[in-house]
Amino acid sequence: MSQPGGRAASAPLMGREIEPTIFELSSPGRSAYQLRTTGVEALDLTSVVPGEYVREEPVRLPEVSERDLVGHVTRLSHRQFSVDLGFYPLGSCTMKYNPKIADWVTGLEGLNSVHPGVPSELCQGWLELMVDLEERLCAVTGMAAATLQPAAGAAGELTGLLLMRAYHESRHDQRRRVLIPDSAHGTNPASVTLGGYEVTTIPSGPDGLVDVAALKAALGDDVAGIMLTNPNTAGLFEENIVEIAEAVHGVGGLLYYDGANLNAILGVVRPGDMGFDIVHMNLHKTFATPHGGGGPGAGPVAVAEHLAPFLPGPQPAREGDHFVWRSPEHSIGRVHGWHGNALVLARALAYIEVHGGDGLRRVAERAVLNARYLQARLADTLPAAYEGPCMHECVLTAKGLKDETGVRGLDVAKALLEHGFHAPTVYFPLIVEEALMFEPTETESRETIDALVDALRSIAEQSVRDPDGVRAAPRSTPVRRLDEARAARQLVATEDAAHR
Amino acid sequence: MADYLPHTDTDLREMLAFLGLESLDELFAHIPEALRLTHALATPEGLSEPDVAARFQDLAALNQARSSRTVCFAGAGAYDHTVPPVVTSLGSRSEFVTAYTPYQPEVAQGVLQAVFEYQSMVSRLFGLEVANASLYDGATGLVEALNMAHGSTGRSRMVISQGVHPHWRQVVKTFARGTGYEIVEVPLVNGVTDWSGVDLGEAAAVVVAYPNVLGAIEEVGAPMNLAHAHGALGVVCANPVALGVLRSPGDFGADVVVGEGQPFGTALSFGGPYLGLFACTMEQIRRLPGRIVGETLDLEGRRAFVTTLRAREQDIRREKATSNICSNQTLMAITASIQLSYLGPRGLYEVAARSAAGAHHLAARLSEIPGVSLVSDAPFLHEFALRLPVSAHRVVHEMAAEGLLAGVALDHLSEGESCGVRDPETVLLVAVTEKRTREEMDSYVDVMKKVVA
Numbered sequence: 001m002s003q004p005g006g007r008a009a010s011a012p013l014m015g016r017e018i019e020p021t022i023f024e025l026s027s028p029g030r031s032a033y034q035l036r037t038t039g040v041e042a043l044d045l046t047s048v049v050p051g052e053y054v055r056e057e058p059v060r061l062p063e064v065s066e067r068d069l070v071g072h073v074t075r076l077s078h079r080q081f082s083v084d085l086g087f088y089p090l091g092s093c094t095m096k097y098n099p100k101i102a103d104w105v106t107g108l109e110g111l112n113s114v115h116p117g118v119p120s121e122l123c124q125g126w127l128e129l130m131v132d133l134e135e136r137l138c139a140v141t142g143m144a145a146a147t148l149q150p151a152a153g154a155a156g157e158l159t160g161l162l163l164m165r166a167y168h169e170s171r172h173d174q175r176r177r178v179l180i181p182d183s184a185h186g187t188n189p190a191s192v193t194l195g196g197y198e199v200t201t202i203p204s205g206p207d208g209l210v211d212v213a214a215l216k217a218a219l220g221d222d223v224a225g226i227m228l229t230n231p232n233t234a235g236l237f238e239e240n241i242v243e244i245a246e247a248v249h250g251v252g253g254l255l256y257y258d259g260a261n262l263n264a265i266l267g268v269v270r271p272g273d274m275g276f277d278i279v280h281m282n283l284h285k286t287f288a289t290p291h292g293g294g295g296p297g298a299g300p301v302a303v304a305e306h307l308a309p310f311l312p313g314p315q316p317a318r319e320g321d322h323f324v325w326r327s328p329e330h331s332i333g334r335v336h337g338w339h340g341n342a343l344v345l346a347r348a349l350a351y352i353e354v355h356g357g358d359g360l361r362r363v364a365e366r367a368v369l370n371a372r373y374l375q376a377r378l379a380d381t382l383p384a385a386y387e388g389p390c391m392h393e394c395v396l397t398a399k400g401l402k403d404e405t406g407v408r409g410l411d412v413a414k415a416l417l418e419h420g421f422h423a424p425t426v427y428f429p430l431i432v433e434e435a436l437m438f439e440p441t442e443t444e445s446r447e448t449i450d451a452l453v454d455a456l457r458s459i460a461e462q463s464v465r466d467p468d469g470v471r472a473a474p475r476s477t478p479v480r481r482l483d484e485a486r487a488a489r490q491l492v493a494t495e496d497a498a499h500r
Numbered sequence: 501m502a503d504y505l506p507h508t509d510t511d512l513r514e515m516l517a518f519l520g521l522e523s524l525d526e527l528f529a530h531i532p533e534a535l536r537l538t539h540a541l542a543t544p545e546g547l548s549e550p551d552v553a554a555r556f557q558d559l560a561a562l563n564q565a566r567s568s569r570t571v572c573f574a575g576a577g578a579y580d581h582t583v584p585p586v587v588t589s590l591g592s593r594s595e596f597v598t599a600y601t602p603y604q605p606e607v608a609q610g611v612l613q614a615v616f617e618y619q620s621m622v623s624r625l626f627g628l629e630v631a632n633a634s635l636y637d638g639a640t641g642l643v644e645a646l647n648m649a650h651g652s653t654g655r656s657r658m659v660i661s662q663g664v665h666p667h668w669r670q671v672v673k674t675f676a677r678g679t680g681y682e683i684v685e686v687p688l689v690n691g692v693t694d695w696s697g698v699d700l701g702e703a704a705a706v707v708v709a710y711p712n713v714l715g716a717i718e719e720v721g722a723p724m725n726l727a728h729a730h731g732a733l734g735v736v737c738a739n740p741v742a743l744g745v746l747r748s749p750g751d752f753g754a755d756v757v758v759g760e761g762q763p764f765g766t767a768l769s770f771g772g773p774y775l776g777l778f779a780c781t782m783e784q785i786r787r788l789p790g791r792i793v794g795e796t797l798d799l800e801g802r803r804a805f806v807t808t809l810r811a812r813e814q815d816i817r818r819e820k821a822t823s824n825i826c827s828n829q830t831l832m833a834i835t836a837s838i839q840l841s842y843l844g845p846r847g848l849y850e851v852a853a854r855s856a857a858g859a860h861h862l863a864a865r866l867s868e869i870p871g872v873s874l875v876s877d878a879p880f881l882h883e884f885a886l887r888l889p890v891s892a893h894r895v896v897h898e899m900a901a902e903g904l905l906a907g908v909a910l911d912h913l914s915e916g917e918s919c920g921v922r923d924p925e926t927v928l929l930v931a932v933t934e935k936r937t938r939e940e941m942d943s944y945v946d947v948m949k950k951v952v953a
Contacts, residue, residue: 013607018802022617022841035582035854038936039600043857045745049879055747058845060624066586069841073614077595084594093600097504102551103592110560113567115574116771117908121894122570124768125562139542151598151636151772152827154814162677190814190824194647195677199819237531268528269535283825292831293611294601294633294791296773299827312674317766327503327915333674337577337639337667337760338771350556356546358504365524366505372527373515389530391546398773423604428815445506446515477606487796487808490787493630495620498795499708 015079015478022062022072023495032066079478081422085450091183091393091425091437092233094263094285095294101354102289102347111346116338118442120324126342130316132480142272142281142359146313148345152261154187156280156299159312159335161195163278163303164225166332167309173252175224179483182212183233183429185260197224204431208234209388218245223256225254230274231261231391233429235371246276254278260284264368264392267361277304284436287348298344337357366442367392377453381460385432395432402434402491407463409434409471412456414481415473481492563876565905570939575883575931576713576908577638577665578771579763581741581851581934587765591835596951612805615793615830618837625743626757627750628779633791634833635776635825638760639671642707642737644778644789644823646681646754649705649733651787651822659667659684659703661693663712666917688920691716691876691885695723703732710738710749711917714929715883716876717746724753740777742881744852756780765839775832787821788812851934855882858932865945871952874880875921883931884912885921887952888952892928896952902947907923907931915950
């Protein structure tokens with residue numbers, strides 16, 4: 001039963017029945033499509049295309065009626081957890097409520113029907129929207145200029161690293177290494193490699209913060225820069241950031257801000273004021289654009305003045321009372337086929353316009369309050385991995401529980417599914433044993449968080465009494481735990497492979 | 501003030517009291533004081549939702565190229581195909597829209613199965629054994645294909661036809677700044693790639709577009725054979741709608757096929773979010789970028805789906821990962837699978853064939869106008885390059901005033917990249933989809949006559 005304050009009912013998903021694939025539902029001769037009557041005469045393709053290029057058989061797509069298609073996709077949707085359905089405290093992912101006004105904006109014909117290859121005079125509204133968003137993002141981050149092209153956070157990271165490279169090369173300064181804390185997201189080191197740099201890993205201290213002495217020891221004039229997340233992936237604010245910035249700048253390196261956790265500091269402190277030169281933002285986290293089951297996201301990058309000439313182009317720009325495309329003087333070039341994930345950008349601007357500067361600060365305050373309240377309420381059940389005050393997310397450890405009962409962090413996460421909540425992020429950051437990372441976000445009520453606490457306490461109690469019962473969870477979800485080794489060993493990634 | 505925060509004053513007071521705090525500001529007391537903002541962000545005051553809606557309506561009205569003002573004959577990588585209500589409706593179900601990456605498969609079977617079905621369709625369309633769960637767009641898909649070729653061959657020399665979309669080549673060059681690839685471009689002659697005289701020694705990849713940016717249907721088998729003869733991977737950038745009538749690139753020996761999936765159910769959207777289609781041979785599976793969904797069983801023996809071969813990915817392999825991609829374009833992939841199911845085999849064929857019929861009708865009529873001709877006599881389907889007696893930009897501008905988006909001016913698109921055509925400022929790329937009526941085309945021809953006269 002649903003609780004006041006929005007707690008999802010336990011086991012909220014229907015869909016215990018296995019759903020056939022759309023191919024299994026297919027029946028030869030059935031169809032759904034309807035096309036416009038155009039008055040254009042049919043064309044004998046063989047008269048215009050050489051025979052060796054003409055397909056002999058149509059593509060083997062499903063043959064279904066519209067009604068069957070709707071039934072299939074709707075039943076699949078009943079086998080899927082989502083923010084709209086219930087609490088999704090997945091750490092590092094900022095699964096906040098996605099306001100519907102942003103959906104509505106993307107439905108505007110004047111935005112979604114515009115071809116991306118039109119000259120600027122035919123898309124003034126889009127250019128104004130993009131310039132407005134760039135200005136808002138620069139205000140939030142304390143930066144001078146921005147690009148909206150990167151399609152996701154990782155694309156933003158790689159763009160930022162290429163900006164770093166272009167900056168150093170413009171000064172005839174060959175550099176080789178980028179420093180990354182051991183608590184970083186995996187995208188950071190992967191992006192560094194693609195940026196043509198080598199990774200030097202910096203250890204974290206026992207307090208969960210970057211070990212400043214180790215960082216200084218790793219610095220040298222071959223260091224292109226450092227990538228930091230602040231608050232970091234342990235949910236802690238890197239309090240020595242000014243000292244770190246001075247040290248990195250001291251050897252001629254640049255500071256890259258991974259914006260994964262920007263939600264914690266909106267209107268409180270800005271990356272630019274901390275000394276960062278390059279910032280990427282995940283609009284699909286901080287600015288509430290929905291995640292779409294894995295994407296689309298958007299990963300704009302904002303930079304300090306000295307990096308602006310290298311930004312990707314073309315860029316939307318204000319020129320008097322109208323808007324034009326312009327390429328920065330030393331642009332690294334395009335990082336997207338067109339102008340970025342435009343409709344995602346529109347959603348983010350709508351979110352920012354509703355909140356305003358004050359509203360964004362309230363977002364950060366409530367996000368931190370919720371996380372710290374959750375952490376404090378769980379102190380005697382699942383202790384925090386570090387002593388410092390957490391920001392927008394808390395990293396707890398199930399090590400004690402595992403030592404006592406044999407129930408692992410993963411088991412706790414799976415048992416939470418049984419209680420109707422999405423699981424936290426598990427086993428990340430890598431430096432914490434049996435890590436459970438919870439990010440409640442600001443849009444969840446106190447009652448919802450209290451309900452999560454009750455569920456976790458009940459799981460902890462069951463772990464003592466009936467550890468096998470916890471390890472067998474979940475039971476009432478659409479499917480139970482999977483044989484993941486089998487999926488990799490006998491790869492079946494297509495319908496054809498399934499029936500080979 | 502409008503927002504989406506549920507906390508009452510009582511909630512705030514009691515939660516703070518539980519933490520031993522007296523104010524929300526104290527939550528940030530450990531942040532160095534010198535860094536903390538003492539003023540509000542320099543952004544406008546928050547607005548109510550109706551006010552924001554009005555603002556966006558005003559912005560939308562400023563876009564003259566919107567469909568209610570101009571009939572779209574533009575293509576060049578983004579196409580105005582039919583998106584039926586059922587696809588929009590299903591593709592905007594909040595269970596898909598507001599879910600995260602399917603890290604907990606027990607409660608993510610909806611997304612996982614939909615992506616499995618998508619992979620199955622892309623695999624059949626491209627004629628290759630495996631497809632991934634999507635990439636950002638066609639351009640970054642090509643970048644990933646080159647990274648795969650580098651990983652597979654150990655070489656860094658990328659040989660790319662100038663028939664590949666100029667933006668895609670620009671994106672390739674941007675990312676080559678990091679990976680250090682050498683990019684060798686192969687020119688076009690009469691609208692198709694001239695592979696003679698190209699040095700393929702030490703090539704990692706040979707890349708051809710099918711059809712190419714001028715709309716020409718290029719030979720695919722020959723460059724694939726050339727690639728294999730030199731130990732390189734053969735990569736095809738395919739227009740996915742054209743494959744409704746054209747043979748799959750896999751049939752011609754392609755190792756990797758990438759494409760822009762926007763035509764499958766995604767509106768023009770000013771260029772995004774679109775969909776990077778990616779498929780390859782089983783031989784390359786360990787180098788596949790991004791996620792892939794596989795079938796397995798749950799502990800009761802029921803069929804289920806899960807992301808698999810995860811050891812390639814950034815969160816596990818870190819600096820040795822096959823790609824840095826994490827977020828992809830899952831929602832567009834799900835939408836594409838719904839659109840393809842809606843169309844079915846005959847519907848996809850019809851879309852491609854009707855688009856081609858319209859394009860050939862229009863091209864024939866336009867060629868009758870003095871001074872107007874086709875750039876190439878190579879075969880084409882639903883897109884062609886038109887040589888004009890005046891600047892293509894001027895034609896786009898003047899025809900827009902008459903309610904027609906005439907196409908994409910080639911020099912506006914190419915931004916300095918060569919597309920293998922002389923005098924690109926007088927070349928207009930025109931695309932016709934199954935949506936364009938004979939009346940719209942008649943009107944196009946009449947206006948064009950006036951504009952070039």
